[in-house]
Amino acid sequence: MTKGGQALSGEKSTTAYWSANVRLILWNLVIWALVSFGFGIVLRPMLSGIAIGGTDLGFWFAQQGSIFVFLVQIFVYALMMNKLDAEYGVEE
Amino acid sequence: MDQYTLNLLVVGASFALYIGIAIWARAGSTSEFYAAGRGVHPVMNGMATGADWMSAASFISMAGLISAVGYDNSTYLMGWTGGYVLLAMLLAPYLRKFGKYTVPEFIGDRFYSNTARMVAVICLIVASVTYVIGQMTGVGVAFARFLEVDKATGLYIGATIVFMYAVLGGMKGITYTQVAQYCVLILAYSIPAIFISLQLTGSFLPQVGLFSEHTASAQPLLVKLDQIVTDLGFASYTGHHQSTLNMVLFTMSLMIGTAGLPHVIVRFFTVPKVADARFSAGWALVFIALLYTTAPAVGAMARLNLLNTISDNGAQADGITYEARPDWMKNWEVTGLLKFEDKNGDGRIQYYNDKSEAFKATAEANGWAGSELTVNNDIMVLANPEIANLPGWVVALVAAGGLAAALSTAAGLLLAISSAISHDVIKGSLNPGISEKGELLAARISMGVAIVVATYLGLNPPGFAAQTVALAFGIAAASLFPVLMMGIFSKRINNAGAVAGMLSGLIFTLVYIFVYKGWFFIPETNQLPDNAANWVFGISPLSIGTVGALVNFGAAYLVSSMTKEPPVEIQTLVESVRVPRGANKAVAH
Numbered sequence: 001m002t003k004g005g006q007a008l009s010g011e012k013s014t015t016a017y018w019s020a021n022v023r024l025i026l027w028n029l030v031i032w033a034l035v036s037f038g039f040g041i042v043l044r045p046m047l048s049g050i051a052i053g054g055t056d057l058g059f060w061f062a063q064q065g066s067i068f069v070f071l072v073q074i075f076v077y078a079l080m081m082n083k084l085d086a087e088y089g090v091e092e
Numbered sequence: 093m094d095q096y097t098l099n100l101l102v103v104g105a106s107f108a109l110y111i112g113i114a115i116w117a118r119a120g121s122t123s124e125f126y127a128a129g130r131g132v133h134p135v136m137n138g139m140a141t142g143a144d145w146m147s148a149a150s151f152i153s154m155a156g157l158i159s160a161v162g163y164d165n166s167t168y169l170m171g172w173t174g175g176y177v178l179l180a181m182l183l184a185p186y187l188r189k190f191g192k193y194t195v196p197e198f199i200g201d202r203f204y205s206n207t208a209r210m211v212a213v214i215c216l217i218v219a220s221v222t223y224v225i226g227q228m229t230g231v232g233v234a235f236a237r238f239l240e241v242d243k244a245t246g247l248y249i250g251a252t253i254v255f256m257y258a259v260l261g262g263m264k265g266i267t268y269t270q271v272a273q274y275c276v277l278i279l280a281y282s283i284p285a286i287f288i289s290l291q292l293t294g295s296f297l298p299q300v301g302l303f304s305e306h307t308a309s310a311q312p313l314l315v316k317l318d319q320i321v322t323d324l325g326f327a328s329y330t331g332h333h334q335s336t337l338n339m340v341l342f343t344m345s346l347m348i349g350t351a352g353l354p355h356v357i358v359r360f361f362t363v364p365k366v367a368d369a370r371f372s373a374g375w376a377l378v379f380i381a382l383l384y385t386t387a388p389a390v391g392a393m394a395r396l397n398l399l400n401t402i403s404d405n406g407a408q409a410d411g412i413t414y415e416a417r418p419d420w421m422k423n424w425e426v427t428g429l430l431k432f433e434d435k436n437g438d439g440r441i442q443y444y445n446d447k448s449e450a451f452k453a454t455a456e457a458n459g460w461a462g463s464e465l466t467v468n469n470d471i472m473v474l475a476n477p478e479i480a481n482l483p484g485w486v487v488a489l490v491a492a493g494g495l496a497a498a499l500s501t502a503a504g505l506l507l508a509i510s511s512a513i514s515h516d517v518i519k520g521s522l523n524p525g526i527s528e529k530g531e532l533l534a535a536r537i538s539m540g541v542a543i544v545v546a547t548y549l550g551l552n553p554p555g556f557a558a559q560t561v562a563l564a565f566g567i568a569a570a571s572l573f574p575v576l577m578m579g580i581f582s583k584r585i586n587n588a589g590a591v592a593g594m595l596s597g598l599i600f601t602l603v604y605i606f607v608y609k610g611w612f613f614i615p616e617t618n619q620l621p622d623n624a625a626n627w628v629f630g631i632s633p634l635s636i637g638t639v640g641a642l643v644n645f646g647a648a649y650l651v652s653s654m655t656k657e658p659p660v661e662i663q664t665l666v667e668s669v670r671v672p673r674g675a676n677k678a679v680a681h
Contacts (some may be wrong), residue, residue: 014670017671018671021670028181032174032177037340040170041343042336053303053304053313053314054311054314054315054316055312055314055315059166059314060303062166062169062170063158063163066170066173067381067384068381068385071374071378071381074181074373075374077180077370078367078371081370085367085672085673090672090673091367091672
């Protein structure tokens, strides 16, 4: 924690940090909804042409694919937030 | 060595391990009792969260649920994992930064309202008590099935073990026992699954096996399964048969319910830093996904195995003779999970969908007088080791795994309940001047009382005990999740808004559930029959939590915008939970 970091963390940079975080979350929620509610349920008929292991891609997303995507999402988010924390000097 | 001795040995060894941990991880302060001293490594916490989260239902029943219905029940898989994305991004890091001990405490402080805190305590207790009863009965059933003691004795033994590590060690004891319990349960789940996958598909990973070729028929496993279930008049396994809207809403209810369940949220209070809370949610999902991606494979393979065993002459020909049934069927008939009734008196087993109108003609032509086998879904996991001809120690491990899943979830829930009582009710309201030592004692006594009450309810389950999904997830989704999220993401939501939101979400959801399931779940008091034809827009009472959450968001926004904005110090509090810096040393710096 340097003095410079302290000076940076004024009103403005905290606001910018927060909106960067919220943007990141929104993108993640779009992907989260797309793979589960989208590919897994609502859009499944559109993907029915893509065969995978005796069934279609939508079935795979519903029973397995969405879980894998969720996993990747959380780790990528955590890593990007570490970077963001450091950028705005708000890390612990 | 006979199976009974083996079960006794393996279960006994696992219990000795839990007690050893209890003695090692005693709690010396309230911080250790409520939050394990905030010194748990994020990977360890992930593992503990896995055990905390995966209950007797996940371990024993989920594969069976998927097995019986197929694609439509993918809702459980997506719902119970997708919630971790919400936790990692919307709740866990900020609540960890807030740095207190309970979920109602955040709600009370952020909305500067003791009323809000007490409403949260009530929601927490109703959700957690409903949930814990299922775990306690699960412990009793597991004991009865594997160790041949009666349910009550089994329940007393289980409760005594939890009592030892939860009262002595609080969150600290619970955390490290949960880590051990996770290891037991995942081994017990994976080993039979791997062998079944090898036998059916030649693939070592069940996750791959599910989408591979069924060796015996040289067809993809899912194609073979679809074929055999439809030949027997059942709905296809991979097909979509339910209302799409209801599937979406049910999945969403499970997701936001998961994120809003207090016993899951508090697990993230135990890690040292905000960044750790984010990663820990990821690790939790890694450990959960190991079981949750195995479960659909177990479900599909167990169903195929069962159907193949019975109708080995082809699906629409006569089944095997009752005399020729395999040993595992004989074993499980004793427990009542599998029942055979020779309706047409031909000495053979016919298992098909006797509710299907379209299949009636075929059945009559064959001289079948109804499906003769009643199969409890739980058998898909419990009988797996025997179906796969695995050695006795694997059967014993499954017994220990089922118990580990039930005990670990019970302990986490009991901690959430007892800290709400000692920290929110006693320290927060009745006796704010209580000393650190006094609160630690109060926490231990609350834990003891909670265990006694849960044991009693486990022995005499009230009508609502079977409604974990509706009640616990409904309340968490409609009441707790929205206010927690608004408390972090909005500075404008005030005390009146939060109370209005929580109450309207809660009441709306409960009323909808009661209309179909009976008022306070008393049989025959429901206004409308509980079936798709009567549900509003086809929304089942189990899926209504999502709508309740929207009601909560809407009411909180409306009421807040008509009343005064929160005071400056509350807005400052919101700003401070949004940044990681200063979680431990805000004042000292």
